Structures are given as C-alpha cells and as structure tokens.
Amino acid sequence: MALFTDDRLDPKPRRRIAWIGWTLLIAALIGTFAFATVPAPYVIEQPGPVFNTLGKVSFQHKEVPLIDIPGQKTYPTKGTLDMLTVSVVGSREQSPSWFEVAQAWLDPSKAVLPLDYVYPKGESVQQSNQQGTVDMQNSQKDAIAAALTKLGYTLPSTLTVGGFSPKSPSAGILKDGDTIVSVNGQTANTVLGLRAIIAKAGAGTPVAVDIVRAGKPQTVQVTPVLSTDPKPAPIIGIFPAITYSFPFEVKIQLENVGGPSAGQMFALGIIDKLSPGELNGGAKVAGTGTIDAAGDVGGIGGIRQKMYGAVDAGATWFLAPYSNCDEVTGHVPHGLTVLAVKTLDDSLAALKAISTKADTSGLLSCPAG
Numbered sequence: 001m002a003l004f005t006d007d008r009l010d011p012k013p014r015r016r017i018a019w020i021g022w023t024l025l026i027a028a029l030i031g032t033f034a035f036a037t038v039p040a041p042y043v044i045e046q047p048g049p050v051f052n053t054l055g056k057v058s059f060q061h062k063e064v065p066l067i068d069i070p071g072q073k074t075y076p077t078k079g080t081l082d083m084l085t086v087s088v089v090g091s092r093e094q095s096p097s098w099f100e101v102a103q104a105w106l107d108p109s110k111a112v113l114p115l116d117y118v119y120p121k122g123e124s125v126q127q128s129n130q131q132g133t134v135d136m137q138n139s140q141k142d143a144i145a146a147a148l149t150k151l152g153y154t155l156p157s158t159l160t161v162g163g164f165s166p167k168s169p170s171a172g173i174l175k176d177g178d179t180i181v182s183v184n185g186q187t188a189n190t191v192l193g194l195r196a197i198i199a200k201a202g203a204g205t206p207v208a209v210d211i212v213r214a215g216k217p218q219t220v221q222v223t224p225v226l227s228t229d230p231k232p233a234p235i236i237g238i239f240p241a242i243t244y245s246f247p248f249e250v251k252i253q254l255e256n257v258g259g260p261s262a263g264q265m266f267a268l269g270i271i272d273k274l275s276p277g278e279l280n281g282g283a284k285v286a287g288t289g290t291i292d293a294a295g296d297v298g299g300i301g302g303i304r305q306k307m308y309g310a311v312d313a314g315a316t317w318f319l320a321p322y323s324n325c326d327e328v329t330g331h332v333p334h335g336l337t338v339l340a341v342k343t344l345d346d347s348l349a350a351l352k353a354i355s356t357k358a359d360t361s362g363l364l365s366c367p368a369g
Contacts, residue, residue: 047309048085053269132258143266168237263291281355286310287319295344
C-alpha cells in the first residue's frame with residue numbers, strides 16, 4: 001500500500017511547476033530590464049575634453065592659439081600644460097537610467113552624484129550654465145592677473161554685479177553693473193575674497209555692502225542666506241564679475257567650457273609664453289585648480305575624473321590643489337605622478353623640478369594611501 005503519491009507517475013504536475021518557474025523567471029527578467037531603464041535621480045561625471053593651454057583650439061570655426069598675447073614678445077613652448085574638464089551625463093529633463101548608473105559605479109574614472117547636487121532645485125540648466133560661464137570669465141581674468149602680477153605688473157581691479165541667482169536676497173537691492181567696494185568695511189576686490197567675507201559674516205545677519213552705482217557711492221543692506229547645495233554656504237545671491245586694468249591684452253580663446261577650475265593652468269600657460277625657455281622642460285603636464293590674483297590655488301570638483309582624463313591625454317605629471325588631497329590619495333591612476341600645490345609659486349617650483357628632472361620628494365604632495 002502506498003503511503004504517499006509520486007508525481008513521477010504523472011508528468012502533468014511537473015510540467016505545471018516548470019511552466020510556473022519559467023513564467024516567474026521571464027517576469028523577473030522583464031521587471032529587471034524595465035527597472036534598469038527607468039531614469040535615476042543621479043547624474044554621471046566623467047572625463048571631458050582636454051585642452052593644452054600652450055596649443056591651439058577651434059574657436060569660432062577657426063584654429064587659433066588657446067592663449068594669444070598680441071603685440072607682446074612671446075617665446076616658443078614645448079610639451080603640454082593641459083587643463084582638464086568634466087562632462088556631466090544627465091539633467092533634470094533627461095537623467096541616466098539605473099543601468100547606466102550601475103555601470104558608472106563600477107568605473108573608477110566616473111562618479112555618480114545626486115541630481116540635486118549638480119542641478120539644485122529651482123535652478124534651471126540655463127541658469128547653471130550662466131553661472132558656469134561667469135565663473136569661467138572670472139577665472140580667466142584672475143589667471144591673467146595672477147600671471148602678470150608674478151611677472152612684476154601692478155593691476156588695479158574692480159568687482160561688479162554680473163547677475164543674480166534664483167531667489168537671490170540681493171534682488172531689488174543690488175543692480176546689474178553695481179561696483180562692489182567693500183562688505184562690512186572689508187575691501188572686496190576679488191571673487192574669492194568676496195565669498196570669504198560673506199562666509200565669515202554668516203547667514204541671517206545683514207551685511208553692509210558699499211557700492212558705486214551710476215558714479216554715486218552708497219551703502220545697502222543685504223541679508224545672506226545659505227545656498228541650497230549639499231554643502232551650504234552663506235551667499236548674497238549674485239554672480240560677481242571681476243575687471244582688471246591690464247597693461248596689454250591677453251586673449252584666452254575657449255568655447256563651451258564653464259567653471260573656474262582651469263585658472264591655475266591658464267596662469268602657467270601665460271607665464272610660459274611670456275618667459276624664455278619651457279616651464280615644463282617639454283614634458284606632458286596636466287593640472288587643475290582655481291586661482292586668484294594673489295596666486296592662491298583653490299580646490300575644485302571632479303578631480304578623480306580629471307586625473308583619468310590627464311592619463312588618457314598622455315600626461316605623466318599632474319598638479320593638484322592641496323585642498324583636494326583627500327580625493328586624490330588612493331585614487332591616482334597608473335602612470336601618473338601627482339604633485340600638490342597651494343600657490344602659483346608651488347606650481348612653478350614643481351615645473352622647475354620636472355623640467356630639470358630633479359628630485360621631487362621634497363615638494364608638497366598628497367599623503368600616500
């Protein structure tokens with residue numbers, strides 16, 4: 001007498017189980033594929049185009065020197081002083097899929113960032129690009145000022161209002177074209193200097209902004225607010241524009257690139273062209289970092305992607321802002337030697353060591369990982 005049934009005697013239950021299994025598997029695959037193609041609330045940063053500040057670029061449909069100094073004696077250069085860029089894949093209108101995000105997570109040359117970090121809520125892509133354009137223009141002016149100051153020139157400067165951010169606390173108080181003289185009695189003649197004064201004042205407490213409008217000096221009150229990005233900082237919500245009185249024209253001809261991070265390399269390219277010999281000794285050097293008129297080099301975003309971009313462009317040396325060392329340590333691509341810099345003098349010392357093949361162990365560097 002059988003005490004249990006055996007499905008082997010009847011193949012129909014087995015077929016039903018197999019059919020259910022295949023159905024569930026197919027449904028899972030379809031669900032996974034559908035989920036993978038759903039837009040994710042992230043964007044992807046990856047290495048962008050690389051530009052040799054000593055070379056030529058396409059500008060307004062013509063091939064021209066990236067740095068042109070008409071009417072001045074310039075000197076031959078060799079090798080490269082590359083500036084790096086980062087490309088962003090995705091926007092609020094079209095973000096990458098989860099599948100693309102997963103691929104980027106596994107690629108050390110890419111970074112996955114929250115959408116709100118790159119495009120804060122309430123800020124359109126157009127507004128973000130406007131800010132990037134203003135930052136690039138200021139970066140170029142600061143780089144020229146830093147280079148010419150290093151070469152012995154004295155340069156008066158003026159800071160003006162070049163626009164307003166969304167929901168700016170300065171809207172209706174300041175106007176486009178206002179010259180900013182000081183904030184809380186402290187002279188503000190550089191963009192970085194203005195930001196430092198506002199940061200020190202803090203959010204929520206009114207600051208006295210001395211301006212010149214239509215040739216007449218006056219003082220207005222603006223209350224800084226915290227910016228909305230993941231690293232909030234006190235701001236007065238303007239796009240500051242810097243103007244220097246230069247002794248001669250220096251043209252930096254570059255299209256469709258925004259942000260302030262090329263300042264250091266612009267300054268080095270200008271000095272190289274106006275000085276005998278080659279700063280880099282003919283080597284392929286890349287780098288990044290903001291710069292102000294005093295020659296202080298500041299940190300930037302996307303430095304890991306820029307290091308990979310440097311390697312792809314053939315560079316073997318990389319000048320990194322010291323303040324970015326926490327992102328550099330342990331993430332340097334194979335074949336690249338990174339030297340850290342805080343000032344333009346540090347950068348020039350690094351290039352001298354590279355050009356003479358001297359020992360670089362005594363130079364500033366990021367801690368080993």
